[in-house]
Amino acid sequence: MTVTEEPQAASGTDTAPQKEIGQARRRKEDARLITGRTTWTDNMVLPGMLHMAVLRSPVAHGRITALDVTAAKEAPNVVAVYTGRDLAEEQGSIPCAWPVTPDMVNPGHPSIAVDQVNHVGEAVAIVIGRSRSAAADALELIDVDYEPLPVVLDMEEAIAEGAPLVHDSTESNRSYHFVFDAGEAGTGSDTEQAFADAEVVVSRRFVQQRLIPAFMEPRSVVVQPQGDNYTMWSATQIPHILRVMAAMVTGIPEHKLRVVAPDVGGGFGGKLQVNPEEILALLVARRLGKPIKWTETRSESLMTAHHGRDQIQYVDVAADREGNVKGLRVRLLADMGAYLRLITPGVPALGAFMFPGIYKFGAYRFECDGIFTNKVPTDAYRGAGRPEATFAVERIMDELAVELGMDPLELRRKNWINADEFPFTTVAGLAYDSGDYETATQEALRLLGYDELREEQRRRRESNDPVQLGIGFSTFTEMCGLAPSRVLGSLSFGAGGWEHASIRMLPTGKVEVVTGSTPHGQGHETAWSQLVADSLGVPFEDVEVLHGDTAIASRGLDTYGSRSLVVGGSAVVKAADKVIAKARKIAAHLLEASEDDLEFSGGKFSVRGTPGASLGIQEIALAIFAAHDYPEGIEPSIDAEATFDPENFSFPHGTHICAMEVDTETGFVKIRKYACVDDVGTIVNPLIVEGQVHGGLAQGIAQALYEEAVYDADGNLTTGTFVDYLLPSAADLPHFDTGNTVHEAPGNPIGAKGVGEAGCIASTPAVVNAALDAVRHLGVADIRMPLTPERVWRAVHAGGDGGDRAPDRTNAQAVDSAQAPAAGSQGGVQ
Amino acid sequence: MIPAPFAYARPTTVDEALQAIADGGEDVKILAGGQSLIPVMRLRLAAPETVVDLDRVDELRGVREDGDALVIGAMTTHADVLHDPLIGQYAPLIAQATETVADRQVRRRGTFGGALAHADPAGDLPSVALALDAEFVIAGPNGRRTVPAADFFVDYLTTALEEGELLVEIRVPKLAGQWGMRYEKFNRVAQAWSIVAVAAAVRREDGHIAEARIGLTNMGPTPLRARATEAALAGAEASAEAIAAAARSAAEGTSPSSDLNGQADYREHLAQVLTRRAVSAAAGL
Amino acid sequence: MTSINVRVDGASYSDDVEPRTLLVHYLREQLGKVGTVVGCDTSNCGACTVHLDGQAVKSCTVLAVQADGREVTTIEGLAGGGAPDAALHPVQKAFHEMHGLQCGFCTPGMIMASIDLLNENPSPSETEIREGIEGNLCRCTGYQNIVRAVQQAAGELSGSAGGQA
DSSP: OOOOSSOOOOOOOOOOOOOOOOOOOOTHHHHTTTTTTTOOOGOOOOOEEEEEEEEEEEESEEEEEEEEEEEHSSSSSEEEEEEEHHTTTEEEEEEOOOOSSOOOOOOOOOOSSSSSSSSSTTTEEEESSSSHHHHHHTTTTTEEEEEOOOOOOOHHHTTTOOOOOOTTTSSSEEEEEEEEHHHHHHSSSSSHHHHHSEEEEEEEHHHHHOOOOOSSSSEEEEEEEETEEEEEEEOSOHHHOOOOOOOOOOOOGGGGGGEEBBBBOOOOOEEESSSEEEEEEEHHHHHHOOOOEEEEEEEHHHHSSSSEEEEEEEEEEEEESSSOEEEEEEEEEEESSOOOOOTTHHHHHTTTTTTTTTTOEEEEEEEEEEEEESOOOOOOTTTTHHHHHHHHHHHHHHHHHHTTTOOOOHHHHHOOOGGGGGGGOOSSSEEEEOHHHOOOOOOOHHHHTOOOOOHHHHHHHHHHHHHEEEEEEEEEOOOOOOOHHHHHHTTOSSOOOOOOEEEEEOSSSEEEEEESSOOOOSSSHHHHHHHHHHHHHGGGGGEEESSSTTTSSSSSOOOOOOOOOIIIIHHHHHHHHHHHHHHHHHHHHTTTOOOOGGGEEEEEETTTTTTTTTHHHHHHHHHHHTTTTTTTTSSOOOOOOEEEOSOBBOOEEEEEEEEEEETTTTTTEEEEEEEEEOOOOOOSOHHHHHHHHHHHHHHHHHHHHHHOBBTTTTTTTTOOSSEEEEEOOOSOOEEEEEEEEEOTTTSSSOBBOOTHHHHHHHHHHHHHHHHHHGGGGBOOOOOOOSOOOHHHHHHHHHHEEEEEEESSSGOOOOOSSOOOOOOOOOOOOO | OOOOOOOOOSSSSHHHHHHHHHHSOOOEESSSSTTTTTHHHHTSSSSOEEEETTTTTTGGOOOOTTTTEEEETTBBBBHHHHHHHHHHHOHHHHHHHHTTSSOOOHHHOHHHHHHHHHHTTTHHHHHHHHTTEEEEEEEEEEEEEEEEEEHEEEEEESOOOOOOOOOEEEEEOOOOOOOEEEEEEEEESSSSSSEEEEEEEEETTTEEEEEEEEEEESSSSOOOHHHHHHHTTTTOOOOHHHHHHHHTTTTOOOOOOOOOOOOHHHHHHHHHHHHHHHHHHHTTT | EEEEEETTTTTEEEEEETTTTTHHOOOOOOOOTTTTTOOOOOSOSSSEEEEETEEEEEGGGGGGGGGGTOOOOOGGGGGGGGTSSSSHHHHHHHHHHHOOOOOOOOOOHHHHHHHHHHOSSSOOOOOOHHHHTTTTTSSSSTTHHHHHHHHHHHHHHHHHHHHOO
């Protein structure tokens, strides 16, 4: 086990072969990013390029009764104006790749509204101008009349009898009802029986508020038409998927469409999408034969780029009095928003398998309703389904501990999978690969300084200090490395989960690695170079990693779900193995030795027992480029490619502990200390791993404390700028104490488990559990996220949960402020 | 986004500025530091016909003494206010509050006068000006007039400035005696506007509070004084108990709004807690 | 249109701009200084931070006409005028060394704000660093390595005679 608090630099100067994997290599990507020599999509300028601006609906639900674009068309420097009617025949529907049930209702998703708008921000007209400002100015000249329709915002109201419909074409606002029952699946016992037999049942309702991914680079797309070929540059996580989908939507043949993701400024799932504006830019470029650029403003981004989370979770746990958990029952309401985008319905389904967490439940049943409302669609956001599941189980374990009067950590220990039980098949049917929850926990307790903080907590309680201290745990795991293609197929996902790589050995011995995984901040260029340097025995500096362009990286399934290293990196390693295998034949030929007598080490083939007889793989690259002398019957190339399809997910795990100060007078909460130990399998670059954990923590903590997309009663996004949608700054976040244990993943050649989402998944419940631990003795049972000072103050002041236990009727209100003490309140402040 | 087109004037003197405002047509906006105005124009929530930019009116910058008052030029940036020795000596409350305004870059451009003329009740400086009984010197076509802070803030985003007028300087009385000051700001993240904040200046004499001045941020459509608390503190013992008792009336006469960050009753509660804390700190407790 | 003369990253430019043109759009679209980026429209994110007469400002909240007669330094002007092989500014180097960036979109603004902080306070505490960059949002790093980078740069700068922008 190792603990990485201060990663050390690789010296990089030693001549002796040095293992690259495990070195804290400084990133290759940085050189351009720290000097401003970047290629963000919005930087692109092409001759004759026109700019697209989008007129967006100010109403959440309405029929378009009149739309007059005459004045806009005549405005100076406006080239064209289009409405939904103009594009209705050719726009198709934004695709949904995840029909989670056979009878899932998908009403279709036009890129631009034709007759009806279903959320604020939906496109109703587009202006094409010679400049960004000309297009923006002309938007103000367009007149639209809307006949308002009843606005559907609250999920529980939306599926009540007689509720107004978001879509006229559907029978209800329910898109699907998805069920996983372990009893029926044969992975667990009968859930109803487990609950009937239980000595203790604890039931809670948790709200996963709506979040906005809020990547720093706004979305941007440029489409260049050349004859019947099109090149699309887009700030996307998924150039490969986007190409397939855009071709299918527009009818442009796939081989006539090239998609490029240049430098991309963050995604977090938010750029795992086929955007209406990408389709519109393509359609307009086809019509006008001119390059088209669209770059969103931040306000447009917050209003129209897909959101995440937004679930109501009813969670029941069954246990005996000794604290052995028996059964878990989850009923989920998931807000789809107005439409189904790329994987909108699949996000809660992906989470379905993670609700049991690391615990040995005997029985489990999961049900989920996907519900339409007049809001922007939800879709992937860092963790996508798994943070919601982890939150629910880690919160309910604390609630059970309170009910039983047990220490929350002891309850976890009693029920988690022990290190000697791996691989372990859970009640949800997943085979957890490896890990050791106890060791990670011990290390996290040490990093936190647990005993001292518990002592301080006791002192503050005894002295009735206005600032109380709490400690919260999250002992989590997640499913990463998305994903085994056959498993995805069994879940009705529209694509596989493999990844592709190829390696090109250049004549001078330099190496080009082409990956189908598309980075947007993760550091692939550095980590992949480390993988290849070790595999081929070439210098780190001699490797160039190419990505993000369908003309260069012909096959790929892109970056999301903590899959890049686990799946994409494994493809690179497999491709390198093939390069070595091909080079071995050439080496044997040139060294006049038998292949079986060759050893490959440190980039060289040596003949066993013949000192001095050796040939480097970089020399072989030159030899085979010349191709003057190579064996009969093989091709003159040592380039190779590989596609890796994992047989299982990987399961990173960790223990996160948060110590939280709560000012009971104001409700202000402040993280006192945060310690976590993650097991992400093999660590290729500790610097990158640590950075991923830090960033994930920031987002998970932000869900707990700061962020929420709030709609008013009319369906307007109240948090439509960064003034109101609160991203934490450096001044708002604590120092993180991080560490690692390493248990290699057996399912891939690297042994990596994935790290992109870990911090984000683990931290949210740790933070909320900590806040509750600080004020539970004051009668507080729950506080709805984000833990605004007002909510915390009301919870402390009124007891119970601060008035948020009542059914969530106030989703559309600016603030949930029901003030009646909740049922089950244990009394107020002393 | 990009602001809608506008005509632009860049005067270099107050007289030129007044002329530019007079010539600017129906809808003139005065651009001071621009840190509130430009975002609002980018969002096209404001689309003025003319923008009169005071950036080059040098006579409006700087802090000077004038007898018993400090005179702060309206175009003095927050960054300059922060580092000004006179402010540090005679009105540290202004420096304390200014330090909490937005962030480093915004404080480089944003101005003292601009923030006051914008009169956002969630802004930090209006309540400070009110607590210190500042006076506002306004230039107009007919000369200059001086308006006390109590009359300057009229309503939400509305001041005593009439059309064609310009805020040129703010006079802050130098406080005599032993004053302690504290700006207690409460917000959710560092950059955010105040949910509530309290500006307190306290003069102590012989273990008692001789005089307290308390300005409240975001407790109504304008900045307010906590008059009841001030009255209760006058002559009171400088003790935690006395201050706590006086602070309970801090929200009297306020009319805070309810929004995303807090309902009115929560703001009233915060006003009491923050007043207690600010006065205690200002009183050296 | 208004005529302006601006020095940007050491070179003089003379241009006609619409008064409504934001400095950041002038830099990006008229001068091709695309190293400086736009991340929001409310002056919150700080991605567009440049130095105006040596002080950090958010170039999305300054009009291009306001830069008339003034000197602007962007991220592209830091490393010895931007030549490809020029030495990095100590703050740039520290961001690289300490892994103070991931996607890199906030990085130019973050670096320009950090330099401004260090110009004013050459040896800031961790709290002073965190507060000093509160006007710059990063969604990737959780800020910890950015803080480390500023600390490292502070050490290097205080050990050397100058080299600040």
